[in-house]
Amino acid sequence: xxTVLVHLDQLTRDHGALAGVAPGEVRVLMVRNLSMLRxxxxxxxxxxxxxxxxxxxxxxxxxxxFEVALVDAPTLQVALAEHRRRHGAxxxxxxxxxxxxxQVALLERLGVVQVDxxxxxxxxxxFTAWADGVRTLRMEPFYRRQRLRLGILVEGGQPVGGTWxxxxxxxxxxxxxxxxxxxxxxxxxxxVDARVxxxxxxxxxxxxxxxxDGTWARxxxxxRARLAHFIAEVLPGFGPYEDAMPxxxxxxxxxxxxxxxxxxxxxxxxxxxxxxxxxxxxxxxLSSLEGFIRQIIGWREYVHGAYWxxxxxxxxxxxxxxxxxxxxxxxxxxxxxxxxxxxxxxxxRERGWAHxxxxxxxxANLALIAxxxxxxxxxxxxxxxxxxxxxxxxxxxxxMGVHADSATMMTKPYxxxxxxxxxxxxxxxxxRYNPRLRSGDEACPFTTLYWDFLDRNAEALAGNHRMTRQVxxxxxxxxxxxxxxxxxxxxxxxxxxxx
Ligand SMILES: Cc1cc2nc3c(=O)[nH]c(=O)nc-3n(C[C@H](O)[C@H](O)[C@H](O)COP(=O)(O)OP(=O)(O)OC[C@H]3O[C@@H](n4cnc5c(N)ncnc54)[C@H](O)[C@@H]3O)c2cc1C
Ligand code: SF4
Numbered sequence: 429x430x431t432v433l434v435h436l437d438q439l440t441r442d443h444g445a446l447a448g449v450a451p452g453e454v455r456v457l458m459v460r461n462l463s464m465l466r467x468x469x470x471x472x473x474x475x476x477x478x479x480x481x482x483x484x485x486x487x488x489x490x491x492x493x494f495e496v497a498l499v500d501a502p503t504l505q506v507a508l509a510e511h512r513r514r515h516g517a518x519x520x521x522x523x524x525x526x527x528x529x530x531q532v533a534l535l536e537r538l539g540v541v542q543v544d545x546x547x548x549x550x551x552x553x554x555f556t557a558w559a560d561g562v563r564t565l566r567m568e569p570f571y572r573r574q575r576l577r578l579g580i581l582v583e584g585g586q587p588v589g590g591t592w593x594x595x596x597x598x599x600x601x602x603x604x605x606x607x608x609x610x611x612x613x614x615x616x617x618x619x620v621d622a623r624v625x626x627x628x629x630x631x632x633x634x635x636x637x638x639x640x641d642g643t644w645a646r647x648x649x650x651x652r653a654r655l656a657h658f659i660a661e662v663l664p665g666f667g668p669y670e671d672a673m674p675x676x677x678x679x680x681x682x683x684x685x686x687x688x689x690x691x692x693x694x695x696x697x698x699x700x701x702x703x704x705x706x707x708x709x710x711x712x713x714l715s716s717l718e719g720f721i722r723q724i725i726g727w728r729e730y731v732h733g734a735y736w737x738x739x740x741x742x743x744x745x746x747x748x749x750x751x752x753x754x755x756x757x758x759x760x761x762x763x764x765x766x767x768x769x770x771x772x773x774x775x776x777r778e779r780g781w782a783h784x785x786x787x788x789x790x791x792a793n794l795a796l797i798a799x800x801x802x803x804x805x806x807x808x809x810x811x812x813x814x815x816x817x818x819x820x821x822x823x824x825x826x827x828m829g830v831h832a833d834s835a836t837m838m839t840k841p842y843x844x845x846x847x848x849x850x851x852x853x854x855x856x857x858x859x860r861y862n863p864r865l866r867s868g869d870e871a872c873p874f875t876t877l878y879w880d881f882l883d884r885n886a887e888a889l890a891g892n893h894r895m896t897r898q899v900x901x902x903x904x905x906x907x908x909x910x911x912x913x914x915x916x917x918x919x920x921x922x923x924x925x926x927x
Contacts, residue, residue, distance in 0.1 A: 431455045431511065433523035433540060435531070436478055437817055439485040439648070440692035443546045444524035451493030454522075455515070458482055458498040459507040465633055469811045471780040472628065472635040477644050477814060480624040481691055484647045487620070508538055528818035529740035548732050549578060549696050549725060555733030565734060565837055568593065571726030578725060580700065581718060593722065594715040598667040601851050602674035609677035610662040612684070614642040615650050636759070636811065637777045644687055644779075644814060651688035655699060658683045659706045667715035671785045673768075673853035678775050682783045683720065686815035689728070696724050728820075734827065734837060735819040743822045746802050747834045748885060754804040755794065756925035758812075763925030766873060767859035768849050769794065780814035785852065787813075788842050792829030794874065797843050797881035798919050802832040840894040843881055846872030867910035873918045873927055879905060880915035 432454045438444045446456070460479065486498045501507035508521060524545035526532055535542055544551070558573060559565055572592050575581055581588040617625070617640060625640060645651050665681040672680060688694040700721055707717050735742075757764035761773035772786040782791070787809075795805040806825045810816045827837030846863025850856040856863045856872075865871035866879050882889070882902045889895045902908060921927035 429453075429455055429515075429519065431457050431515065431519055431521045433508075433521055433535075434458050434485075435523065435526050436460075436482045437527055437690060438524050438545070438547065438692045439481055440547065440695070441489075443695060444692065445522055445543055445545070446489075447546075451489075451495075454494075456486075456489055456494050456496040457507070457511055457521070458486055458496065459504055460498070460500045461504050461507070462500060462631075463503045465631070468807070469634040469636055471637040471776075471812050471814065473637060473640050473644060473780045474814045474816065475628055475633065475635060476621070476625055476640045477646060477687060478691070479628070480621045480640075480646045481693065483620050483624055488648075504534065505538055508540070529736075530818070533740075547692055547695065548729055550574070550729045550733055552733070552736055555729075555737055559733065559737045564835075564839075565737075566839065567726055567730045567837075570730045570733075571722055574725045574729060580704070580721060580725060589714045589718070594667065594718050597715040598670045598719050600668045600672060602669070602672040602854055607674075607676075609674075610665070610679070610681060612643070612679050613645075613654055613657050615645055615653075616642050618646075621646060637780060645693075648693045651685075651693040654688065655683075655685060655694060655702055658685060659702045663703060663706065663720060664712040664716055666717075667713060667719040670719055671852055673772075673783075673785055673790075673849075675854040678779075678782075680783060681716075684781070689724075690815050690817050690820065696728065700724055731823045732819055734823045738823070738836070742833070743806070743818075743826060744803070745826050745832045745834075745836075747832050748799070748830075748888060750796075750799040750801055750830065750832070752799045752801065752919050753923045754800055754808055755798065755922035755927075757922065758791070758808050760925065764922075764927060765860045766927065767855040768853055771855060776812050780812065787824075788829060789844055789848060789852070792825065793842060793844055794877070794922075796830045796841060797874070797877035798922055799881075799884070800830070802826055802830045805830060834888075835892060840892055841881075841889075843878055845875035845878035847875070849874060866905065867907045867914050871914065873922065876911055876914050876918050879908070879911045883908065883912065884915075 432445045432449065434446065434456055436458065482498065486496045489496045499507055501510065512519065520541060522541045522543060523535060525542045526535060532542065558570060562569065575587065575592070576585065621640065628635065645654050662681050662683065669680050674680065685694060685699060689696060689699065703717060703720055706712065757766070757769050757773060761770045761777065764770050768790055772782050772790050775782050792805065802825060806821060809825055810821050823837060826832045828842065831838065831841035846856065850863040861872040862870045863872040863875060866875050879902055882899050886899050889899050905911065918927055
């Protein structure tokens with residue numbers, strides 16, 4: 429009989445190696461690989477979600493009639509050797525293609541047959557056909573092609589509403605008056621969750637963050653309930669406040685669906701269909717509908733395709749030669765006076781999540797303009813986020829976050845000073861720093877480092893026409909010498925927790 433090896437982030441009956449297979453036709457093997465779990469630190473809620481979702485999935489398969497072994501092993505190699513010893517070396521082991529370059533290479537070495545899966549809307553062949561034919565790897569043309577290819581929000585080959593992208597309507601700062609943010613669903617932890625939490629506490633793993641409290645669903649049923657809640661209550665307001673960072677809501681109008689999509693508990697097609705169906709029955713503003721659909725069929729698919737297309741070496745890119753260590757505030761937010769950073773890192777500690785703008789314009793931006801080694805940020809983000817997996821983290825950090833790839837993915841670096849954070853967030857008034865100042869003790873570290881980044885990298889950015897204006901503006905700053913003096917002191921202070 430064939431054995432199907434189910435990876436812990438491919439918990440799907442319909443789109444992986446279990447698609448179309450009936451109980452009794454295969455054995456199922458799932459492995460808690462201890463060397464992998466011990467090789468790096470984890471947000472405790474991420475680790476818990478990964479392991480408890482696997483336990484729940486295994487229980488569902490057993491209830492369906494499958495023979496399932498969910499085993500602990502020092503390595504995957506040992507687990508497969510033991511499995512082959514027990515069931516015969518001739519028994520084939522098959523799995524869906526795993527989600528990282530390293531795992532693909534490992535399974536090849538271990539003689540596991542890898543089959544394609546349909547966990548994304550875009551196959552590797554489709555992405556390659558597009559990427560091979562374009563001069564630059566940009567998301568927007570990819571997204572338009574996705575809309576046409578998948579027939580989503582198009583009529584007669586044209587975008588519904590007359591424009592492909594309604595982002596211009598989606599950049600509101602937090603509301604000034606009282607605003608009723610959507611509620612967030614939670615599920616109480618069950619017996620399986622408690623058992624897994626206990627296992628983690630005894631397994632000798634390095635963890636970080638607050639313990640699981642039911643913020644994240646652990647089953648497909650729970651994930652479906654979160655999707656239904658998002659579609660009914662949250663989606664209509666998704667667009668306008670997509671970039672806002674208010675003080676009184678951590679989730680804003682975001683879907684909180686990334687953990688379930690990335691584990692295989694939800695499929696992107698069902699998420700898109702649910703949004704379109706809601707719109708057909710009870711219309712939502714097009715800026716919210718299009719904005720959300722772009723995240724799923726555009727950004728998510730683009731990032732996934734780019735990960736495979738750019739290859740295993742892409743993760744090591746560091747084209748701006750950034751060498752600084754990770755600021756201490758990333759692991760200990762009590763070690764900074766920067767009100768914005770203390771707040772968002774505190775949020776990540778609490779639940780392993782922050783929305784796109786804190787990830788991009790606070791955490792990655794700070795690393796970019798302080799010249800932090802991209803590998804250090806990548807390592808921290810992989811350990812910190814509830815939805816972090818290699819395929820999604822590498823392009824988001826290397827390409828989008830810290831522009832370490834000479835504009836292979838993004839047209840320009842997402843670098844910003846304190847003025848942007850002051851406009852889109854609500855922290856600056858209560859902060860010891862002043863977002864408008866570039867130099868002096870009161871100057872906002874973001875503002876100092878932003879101008880220093882442009883100055884330091886003026887040559888590297890010279891060929892980028894989208895940066896010309898900002899780069900040349902620095903030469904008109906009267907206090908540029910003071911910025912140049914202050915910037916290294918700010919970086920040193922960030923590294924040892926004095927800023
Ligand atoms: C530096 C950096 C690191 C990131 N790391 C991750 C990560 O480890 N895992 C992860 O899933 N996303 C990551 N993202 C993308 C994005 O920030 C998260 O997907 C999003 O914040 C998840 O919250 P949500 O489900 O409420 O998203 P929503 O705002 O509701 O968006 C809907 C969905 O769109 C998808 N999506 C949107 N943008 C992206 C993107 N850039 N890449 C991939 N999917 C996207 C996600 O599946 C998300 O669930 C990162 C972005 C940056 C800038
Ligand atoms: S002044 Fe600067 S450090 Fe302080 S909250 Fe504003 S952006 Fe953040």
